[in-house]
Amino acid sequence: MAIVAGIDSSTTRTRIVACDADTGAVLRDGKAPHPQPEAADARSTEADPQTWLHSLGDAATGGLLEGVTAIGVSAQQHGLVGLDAGGVLVRLALLWNDPRSAGAAASLIDALGGPARWAEAIGSVPTPAYTIAKLRWLAEFEPVSAQRIAEVLLPHDWLVWQLLGHPRRRTTDRGDASGTGYWSPVTGEYRQDLVELALGHELRVPDILGPAEPAGHTPEGLLISAGTGDNMAAALGLGLRPGDAVVSLGGNGTIFAVHEQAVVDATGVISSFADATGRHLPMAGTLNAAQVLRSAAAMLGCDLEQLGDLALQSSPGAYGLVLLPYLDGERTPRLPHAAGTLTGLRAESMGPQHLARAAVEGMLCNIAEALDVLRGHGVAVNRVFLLGAAGRLAAVRDSAPRLFGVPVVIPPPGAHAARGAARQAAWALAGTPEPPVWELPDAVTLAPEGEQDLAVGNAVRQQYQAVREQFHPETAEG
Known part of the structure; x- marks a missing residue:
């Protein structure tokens, strides 16, 4: 061996x-x-x-x-x-x-x-x-x-x-x-x-x-x-193929996908990187990701796990409560001076479970819109790999497939970049046209539960989009 x-x-x-x-x-x-x-x-x-x-x-x-x-x-x-x-x-x-x-x-x-x-x-x-x-x-x-x-x-x-x-x-x-x-x-x-x-x-x-x-x-x-950069190595370690995207939920959000061609985006929202296989890795980023959940948890006096449990006690749409998660401005969409917005407050939506749900959905809707930016430049997104501790929260895992509209893969925690570097070494050692096929053990795939689930996800996203366009009309299409 x-x-x-x-x-x-x-x-x-x-x-x-x-x-x-x-x-x-x-x-x-x-x-x-x-x-x-x-x-x-x-x-x-x-x-x-x-x-x-x-x-x-x-x-x-x-x-x-x-x-x-x-x-x-x-x-x-x-x-x-x-x-x-x-x-x-x-x-x-x-x-x-x-x-x-x-x-x-x-x-x-x-x-x-x-x-x-x-x-x-x-x-x-x-x-x-x-x-x-x-x-x-x-x-x-x-x-x-x-x-x-x-x-x-x-x-x-x-x-x-x-x-x-x-x-x-x-x-x-x-x-x-x-x-x-x-x-x-x-x-x-x-x-x-x-x-x-x-x-x-x-x-x-x-x-x-x-x-x-x-x-x-x-x-x-x-x-x-x-050798290569860490994101490129992670893509190799996860075994990404064209049509696969990664959403990494750190304090910021990193969103990239494998694509056959370089993407040239005159607005600068997408950065066109190369990958480690001869393909390309167009990337978008959000300034607000897991920190949105941490901030919401601090507001409610709980930890991240408890925030996730609270969110599951609400329902999709959070009883009309919408959080635009621009806590530190935003890069995608380009709103450098924006602040977060919480709207839809009514007597029935004032419970902590609805605020927790609005935080999860607001973060994920913002990520989903960044995925749509990639799609708008011809990048296929048929499957999303969700990385980061926030991606393992039950409420995030429940909502992400519905809001992203595609199957979501939760890889096991691990050194994906180091494993990708090792896979590159195996490829160089073998001298084959393509890298060796390495399975990703213990990965969990979560898929939307039918057309009704997708319709619910679309309704939540439309609610979010309406609020975004109301408070930030410069982001409206056209």
Whole structure:
């Protein structure tokens, strides 16, 4: 039996799984935290890349990698590891969630002529998370460091380079490269003119590997696959196919689907990423997801589980109570300055169970509208994989199939990105045209219960839409 391993390096920890290369069965796993450095600026999120290696070593103790013949690497997207002409780290790595590049992203959008020009150039409109926005921030606030930077690696690129023993050739993959802001999934080419617009000079850029193309072998002879970003690895680990979408309910909502072509959205609502299989991963996001439920629970003096139980004591439509969940403004729809709205208050709807139901339905209706944005650009959504602790609440599981209008898959909790990295390693090891078929054990599929259930879901969504258009008429179609 061949054994492969997948490494996922997030902002806070490293997770490793060792899997059967043929079936994907997880044989061993481990995890370890990343030491958090003292930041000179309280707003910053920076890291010494060496801590990722130390964490990897801690996670791999106990013979975790014994018998492994190939390794894949997944890591947080968009980060910036800046190296000088000799391959020496110029400064601490800037992570995707460092907020200081917000102004830089806005200035870059203006510098190229607006969102539509960016969407045409790279399939996306830069946000503060993008690598290119961090390059612009460095050029403005740390010009000496910016001038020294000769090449930029993403976190997964850097880890692969370390595992391979610092070869002269640097590599990346389509998926992670599509989050830099200077590689286009539409054309498959780097845009050095955009790098120069942000940084003031061009960069040495990593070679783009094919989905099953190895990056090389370690000095010990282990095959290292191309690696990819965490969302792309999660899609591979879940076994997504065209027509499948993922809804990840963190504090924010992340919604993406597998599609055959790049999506160019001139409004910038959809970011057109590549995936790890040669396809594409168009993505939309909401600012409000699980935090809506946490806030409602705090208002009612209960925890999330109790909120879910309360919601099940109400009925679809929450007796006419509607919550527009724009607690921190909203990205999809574009309402950056909006606040939440609770309407439909009547004597019969004033119970806590109806407020709990309105919170669940408001969050899910907002997500459903983001799924419709993808559909409006030709992306098929025939099945939704629901991730995150909030997705395991009984009330969410009850409502989601009805409101999304398609079967909803609840995967078991697990290191999906690390498993996806391992599947990529197995693919590179086999050298086959398609990745090995790995079943997703213990997944639960929930489907709408017939036409009547779908009709109830449509009625709830129409109630929500009417309220949204009443309070935010700028979001009405036409």
